[in-house]
Amino acid sequence: MSTTPIADLALVSDRHSAGLIGRDGSAEWLCFPRFDGPSVFARLLDDEAGHWAIRPAVPYETTRRYLPQTMVLETTFRTGSGTVVLTDALLTGPDDGGHRLGVGVPHLLARRVSGVGGEVPMEIEYRPRPEYGLIYPILSVVDGGVTARGGAEWLVLTTPVALGIGDCTGYGVFTARAGETWLFGMHRSTLEETPARVWDQEELAARLDGTIVAWQSWSNLHQAYDGPWRDLVHHSGRVLQALSFQPSGAIVAAATTSLPEWTGGERNWDYRYTWVRDASLTIGALWVAACPDEASDFFAFLTTAAPSLGKDRALQIMFSVRGEHDLSERTLPHLRGWRASRPVRIGNGAWNQRQIDVYGELLDAAVRLERQIGDIDDDVRRFLVTCADTAAERWMEKDQGIWEIRGEPQHFVYSKLMCWVALDRGIALAGLLRAQNRVESWRRTRAEIRETLLREGWNNRVGAFTQAFGSDELDASALMVPIVGFLPASDPRVLSTIDAVADRLTNDQGLVYRYRTADGIDGLAGEEGTFLLCSFWLAQALAMSGQASRARQAFERAAAYTNDVGLLSEEIDPDNGELLGNFPQAFSHIGLINAAWAIDEAERTARGGGAAGAGRGNGEGRMA
Numbered sequence: 174m175s176t177t178p179i180a181d182l183a184l185v186s187d188r189h190s191a192g193l194i195g196r197d198g199s200a201e202w203l204c205f206p207r208f209d210g211p212s213v214f215a216r217l218l219d220d221e222a223g224h225w226a227i228r229p230a231v232p233y234e235t236t237r238r239y240l241p242q243t244m245v246l247e248t249t250f251r252t253g254s255g256t257v258v259l260t261d262a263l264l265t266g267p268d269d270g271g272h273r274l275g276v277g278v279p280h281l282l283a284r285r286v287s288g289v290g291g292e293v294p295m296e297i298e299y300r301p302r303p304e305y306g307l308i309y310p311i312l313s314v315v316d317g318g319v320t321a322r323g324g325a326e327w328l329v330l331t332t333p334v335a336l337g338i339g340d341c342t343g344y345g346v347f348t349a350r351a352g353e354t355w356l357f358g359m360h361r362s363t364l365e366e367t368p369a370r371v372w373d374q375e376e377l378a379a380r381l382d383g384t385i386v387a388w389q390s391w392s393n394l395h396q397a398y399d400g401p402w403r404d405l406v407h408h409s410g411r412v413l414q415a416l417s418f419q420p421s422g423a424i425v426a427a428a429t430t431s432l433p434e435w436t437g438g439e440r441n442w443d444y445r446y447t448w449v450r451d452a453s454l455t456i457g458a459l460w461v462a463a464c465p466d467e468a469s470d471f472f473a474f475l476t477t478a479a480p481s482l483g484k485d486r487a488l489q490i491m492f493s494v495r496g497e498h499d500l501s502e503r504t505l506p507h508l509r510g511w512r513a514s515r516p517v518r519i520g521n522g523a524w525n526q527r528q529i530d531v532y533g534e535l536l537d538a539a540v541r542l543e544r545q546i547g548d549i550d551d552d553v554r555r556f557l558v559t560c561a562d563t564a565a566e567r568w569m570e571k572d573q574g575i576w577e578i579r580g581e582p583q584h585f586v587y588s589k590l591m592c593w594v595a596l597d598r599g600i601a602l603a604g605l606l607r608a609q610n611r612v613e614s615w616r617r618t619r620a621e622i623r624e625t626l627l628r629e630g631w632n633n634r635v636g637a638f639t640q641a642f643g644s645d646e647l648d649a650s651a652l653m654v655p656i657v658g659f660l661p662a663s664d665p666r667v668l669s670t671i672d673a674v675a676d677r678l679t680n681d682q683g684l685v686y687r688y689r690t691a692d693g694i695d696g697l698a699g700e701e702g703t704f705l706l707c708s709f710w711l712a713q714a715l716a717m718s719g720q721a722s723r724a725r726q727a728f729e730r731a732a733a734y735t736n737d738v739g740l741l742s743e744e745i746d747p748d749n750g751e752l753l754g755n756f757p758q759a760f761s762h763i764g765l766i767n768a769a770w771a772i773d774e775a776e777r778t779a780r781g782g783g784a785a786g787a788g789r790g791n792g793e794g795r796m797a
């Protein structure tokens with residue numbers, strides 16, 4: 174049973190696919206050739222599902238970091254006899270000055286071992302298990318490497334250390350002496366592609382160094398935020414970039430499937446897809462004032478993925494990174510799950526749910542990025558107009574809501590709020606969208622939604638905007654009421670909602686639950702952890718209401734859960750503070766960026782310096 178703490182994992186990405194490396198130098202997760210491709214290593218989900226370890230063969234201590242401004246991981250092993258540094262990256266294409274990071278990737282996990290002091294006996298265990306651990310490939314030693322055949326994958330390992338083969342596994346030992354380096358690489362292809370091959374040491378070294386430069390160029394070109402928690406905000410921006418799929422502009426919600434929301438529970442989902450909601454919030458958080466390529470790629474992706482908005486004009490709420498629509502969910506019964514959390518699922522049954530909030534998130538991102546998408550083509554224009562029209566037509570329908578509940582549809586407050594946002598932003602964009610003829614009717618519907626929300630969404634008994642019309646349940650998504658500008662943060666109903674969430678929807682550590690899971694309110698059994706995005710929303714809403722010091726405390730509380738390399742999962746276990754849920758998760762890093770910005774704004778305003786321009790839609794954004 175896999176027991177690796179989620180916090181022990183670090184992300185590598187080439188903007189096509191992602192891998193996770195443990196503190197023990199083991200690649201525990203890697204999918205090829207794209208984020209949602211079948212895994213080659215999945216020990217995270219089952220001991221037998223594949224891994225690749227390079228580590229000292231004697232007791233050691235580990236420290237880790239990402240090389241500055243990159244997603245290239247450096248793990249330092251200190252032993253009694255010496256010190257070794259392991260550098261891990263999925264190779265990007267050549268550096269182009271930071272414009273199109275991830276074009277021309279070779280699909281290769283590169284690993285460099287550098288002896289930096291004394292002598293360290295090292296060991297290698299190479300156990301590829303394609304198709305989520307189903308395939309035990311035939312390993313064959315070739316000149317300079319090892320090939321793995323079996324299933325659709327063609328894997329070639331470059332290794333300067335001779336490996337012995339047994340039980341479909343490669344084993345090797347070597348001694349790492351100060352001043353020496355060894356480069357390893359696992360290269361992947363399929364029958365149709367240029368075959369994977371053994372690489373020479375110089376070529377691997379040059380491409381690994383090139384990957385470091387490519388990430389640094391991207392960071393230099395795009396990252397200008399200079400407020401509090403600067404490094405963490407920049408790093409979060411890179412994590413979001415690492416979760417985006419370069420060929421299409423799509424953005425995945427997280428790099429993994431089925432890391433559970435509760436240890437041993439059934440709340441295990443596949444997040445390696447592009448949710449319109451998550452991706453719109455990501456692109457908004459990145460706020461690509463200096464990043465036109467990613468913004469227009471994302472909108473182009475949406476207009477190709479959802480050209481007709483479906484038969485009933487409802488926008489499908491999620492797609493694969495290439496735009497495939499059918500994401501039917503199935504379980505993988507041969508995998509025992511992280512700490513026995515079953516089932517392990519691939520696909521995601523939420524794909525054909527009705528979630529009417531997506532129009533609002535999308536149009537809000539469009540407003541934020543107006544300057545970048547200023548030159549939109551007719552397809553994008555028509556698409557955005559249809560989104561606003563559809564919100565106007567469907568806002569009174571019940572849906573599954575932002576949390577994708579698997580129970581009965583309801584009149585969720587957040588869904589109505591985001592329909593209001595869709596029309597509000599549609600009106601703001603009417604010139605760009607050449608939709609002036611619709612403004613009057615959009616205004617009428619916006620007013621109708623507002624009136625309904627104030628009447629049905631606000632609950633006097635509870636003293637808060639609640640989860641659904643007529644419900645007494647608190648829901649952290651009500652914190653979005655001020656964040657989207659529906660009511661000012663100084664409004665007594667907003668202040669009361671913030672306090673209700675802070676007092677009654679938090680655990681002892683002050684971390685926020687998205688809602689209470691008791692009584693199967695979401696159609697699922699069992700509990701779940703506190704939800705990091707919601708904890709950051711609380712910080713953001715507090716900042717907007719002028720309570721900067723409470724906001725700082727809320728921010729610090731949540732940000733304290735970043736692991737040693739600055740990564741966050743979706744949730745925190747309220748019992749022991751462990752990271753839970755898929756990892757790293759875009760939502761959590763979005764929350765961190767937006768909350769830091771809001772606190773910066775609030776503190777500048779309090780100092781009398783005026784806001785720095787992070788206000789919605791002014792086009793003077795500061796890239797994370």
Ligand SMILES: OC[C@H]1O[C@H](O[C@H]2O[C@H](CO)[C@@H](O)[C@H](O)[C@H]2O)[C@H](O)[C@@H](O)[C@@H]1O
Nearest residue numbers: 426442448451521522523575576577578
């Ligand atoms: O709570 C049940 C649902 O949980 C997942 O959805 C969550 O993740 C999505 C991706 O980040 C996010 O958009 C959504 O707001 C979250 O609730 C899961 O993907 C669903 O299938 C499941 O019904």
